[in-house]
Structure formats: structure tokens, C-alpha cells
Amino acid sequence: MNWTSDIEVVVLDMDGTLYQDQTFMRRYLSYLLEGTDRHADESELYEQVERILGGSHACKIGYFYDPLHRLILRHRQGEVIAAISLEGGDADEEKRIGLYGANKRDMSDCMYIGDGWGTIGFMAHYLGIEPAKRTEAFLRVREEMVSDKLGFTRHIALLTAVKRLKSKGYRTLLMTNSPERSSREFVAYMGMEGEFDEVLFNASKPTGLLNRLQRMIEEEGVRPETVVSVGDHAWNDLYPVKKLGGRTIWISPYDSYDEERWDARMSDPDELADFLDRLPDKSLFINSNSNSNKGASI
Structure with missing residues (x-):
């Protein structure tokens, strides 16, 4: 996956992506x-x-x-x-x-x-x-x-990988169509409060994701090829990003009969954690650039 070196923005779905639960x-x-x-x-x-x-x-x-x-x-x-x-x-x-x-x-x-x-x-x-x-x-x-008795399994490796993204220089967005009240409880249950640059509940994907990415491109100068979206619901999480030229990762334990092809296919949060861990540390490049400019005259 040579394209991963271009990634600057990571968009994550919640249900079925940051955790998986079939029960x-x-x-x-x-x-x-x-x-x-x-x-x-x-x-x-x-x-x-x-x-x-x-x-x-x-x-x-x-x-x-x-x-x-x-x-x-x-x-x-x-x-x-x-x-x-x-x-x-x-x-x-x-x-x-x-x-x-x-x-x-x-x-x-x-x-x-x-x-x-x-x-x-x-x-x-x-x-x-x-x-x-x-x-x-x-x-x-x-x-x-999110109860003590029937709560889903937290994926510690994925939690750790998500937490590292900020310090590695990535911009992170969490977007879910689930209602805000229950979604906030889920984020807290996973231990991911405050770990994202932006969190959108009731996100109205796919349209909401398409619109948010278009604003990032038009108003903030984000290049589409620097965005990767990860999700288990291809129509909501991946189609809008691919339409605009971004990268896509479909994560699911099930096979899909959708004919579209994505940049990567993963089965579980452990695979996603490994992918996020292997993203290059962009903060090293940013810090290197900052240091090289110190003392420069105009």
C-alpha cells in the first residue's frame, strides 16, 4: 500500500469499525x-x-x-x-x-x-x-x-493506535450516523473521549460525509488523496470518499457482494490497529522542517 505515505486525514466510522460485536x-x-x-x-x-x-x-x-x-x-x-x-x-x-x-x-x-x-x-x-x-x-x-454485563469487547490495541495518530501528525475525524446520546456513551466506554480532532454524531452519511469532505477540500485546501476513510458500511463510509478521490478501507468479518473495489480490505479491529500503527510518523518530518528553518534570514 504505497499510497499510505500520502495520508494526512483519517476518517473513522464507529460501529463495526472501532469495535465489532456480533452478539x-x-x-x-x-x-x-x-x-x-x-x-x-x-x-x-x-x-x-x-x-x-x-x-x-x-x-x-x-x-x-x-x-x-x-x-x-x-x-x-x-x-x-x-x-x-x-x-x-x-x-x-x-x-x-x-x-x-x-x-x-x-x-x-x-x-x-x-x-x-x-x-x-x-x-x-x-x-x-x-x-x-x-x-x-x-x-x-x-x-x-455499554453495560457491565453485556458490553462489547474493547480493543486496546486499536485504542492505543488511535491515540497515537494525533502525536504522529494526523488529523482525525470520527463520524457516525448513530444518535449523539448513545454514541457519546460508546466513545466513553471505548476510552476514546478527546482522542479525535472532530467528532460528528448523527452525521447523515453518506451525504454528510460527502459534504464534510467537500468543505475540507474547497475551504481548507485538503487534497482528496490525503484522506482515508475506514468503515464497515461501504455506501455510507466509503463511496462518498472514493467519489472525491480519497482512499478507502472496508473493514468487516463478512464477505461483500458489492462490486466496488476498495484500497484495502480488513476483517477486524486488530488489523486496523496494525495499519494505523504502520502509518509513518509525520511529526518527525514537521519537526525536521521547523528545525531546518530556525535562524534563517529573510
Whole structure:
């Protein structure tokens, strides 16, 4: 990865990037099903979740789901190239073109199945769970994830690597679409308070990331090729940065069926920690330049 020597700005997602936790998904699904007539089917439905994550379901990591038309969408850079029914059969070409023509490419009313959260979100839509119930279940499981009993595992090596970035001369941004209240609790739980130059909660990615990077380029003179974005949800975390010429790292324990290619692929936070540790120490170059200019006359 010769391009790493150009990196000056590191943009990090939070959920699935700074930590990984697969245990929440079963609880999340269970809370969604509480009080519904599908609660008895929990084991069967969770098997479907595992099939999605494993790539044997019609819905796969890297696809979109259109909840209005109940169609799974295979795409190429956001352009729909196949529409698939929930049973796995392709919709006819005329219907696909009619629904997903050129004016449909923003995909704003479709769900990108990018991670465990998105997989459970797909199941909630598929089952017709009401929005209020989805919010209740989400907040409940988020609260548990930073509890003493059910809290996720902190990755000390990654925490240490992130803390070193500032002293090594890198600018760091943490951007998450998660609500501010629970996200602040997560940052504190991970021991990463005060470790980022900028933290954006409710970041509205992908649009929010695209807009923030554009402002950095236009107003601050940041060169796109000096930015690397790391995340497990490619549509939110990587597509906007690649569009503007930045570098991208997809991190996930699962395989993706998205056809886009990223600059690097990692499976877990330990790999990310190793990558961040190996970024060159730019402070040495900055200090060297400062020292060489001492005593210079004008």
C-alpha cells in the first residue's frame, strides 16, 4: 500500500469499525419480535439473518433493499442492475427499468445492507415492524452494549493506535450516523473521549460525509488523496470518499457482494490497529522542517 505515505486525514466510522460485536444481533431481533405474532419464529428468522451474513440468502451484504416494492437490488455504483424478489426470483427487465431508471440512482429511499445493523433492519422491514417498535428495540440494545454485563469487547490495541495518530501528525475525524446520546456513551466506554480532532454524531452519511469532505477540500485546501476513510458500511463510509478521490478501507468479518473495489480490505479491529500503527510518523518530518528553518534570514 504505497499510497499510505500520502495520508494526512483519517476518517473513522464507529460501529463495526472501532469495535465489532456480533452478539447484539440476536437480542436486537428478539426485542423487535416481542409482543408480535412472529416471536415464536425467532430461531427461524435468525437463521435467515445468518444466511444473509453468510451470503446464502437472496439478500446479501452489499445489496440494497427497497422496502416500498419489497425488492432486493443488486447494483453497480448505485445503479440497479438486477431486482430480486424476496423469494429469490428476478423481476422482469421492464419493471426494473421502470422503477430504477436514471432518476432513481440516489437510492435514498432504499436500505443498503452493509453490516449487522442493516441486516436486522432489513428483517424489521421485511416483517413489517412499526417504526416506534424499531426505535425502542434499537435504544434498548444500544444501552445494553455499554453495560457491565453485556458490553462489547474493547480493543486496546486499536485504542492505543488511535491515540497515537494525533502525536504522529494526523488529523482525525470520527463520524457516525448513530444518535449523539448513545454514541457519546460508546466513545466513553471505548476510552476514546478527546482522542479525535472532530467528532460528528448523527452525521447523515453518506451525504454528510460527502459534504464534510467537500468543505475540507474547497475551504481548507485538503487534497482528496490525503484522506482515508475506514468503515464497515461501504455506501455510507466509503463511496462518498472514493467519489472525491480519497482512499478507502472496508473493514468487516463478512464477505461483500458489492462490486466496488476498495484500497484495502480488513476483517477486524486488530488489523486496523496494525495499519494505523504502520502509518509513518509525520511529526518527525514537521519537526525536521521547523528545525531546518530556525535562524534563517529573510
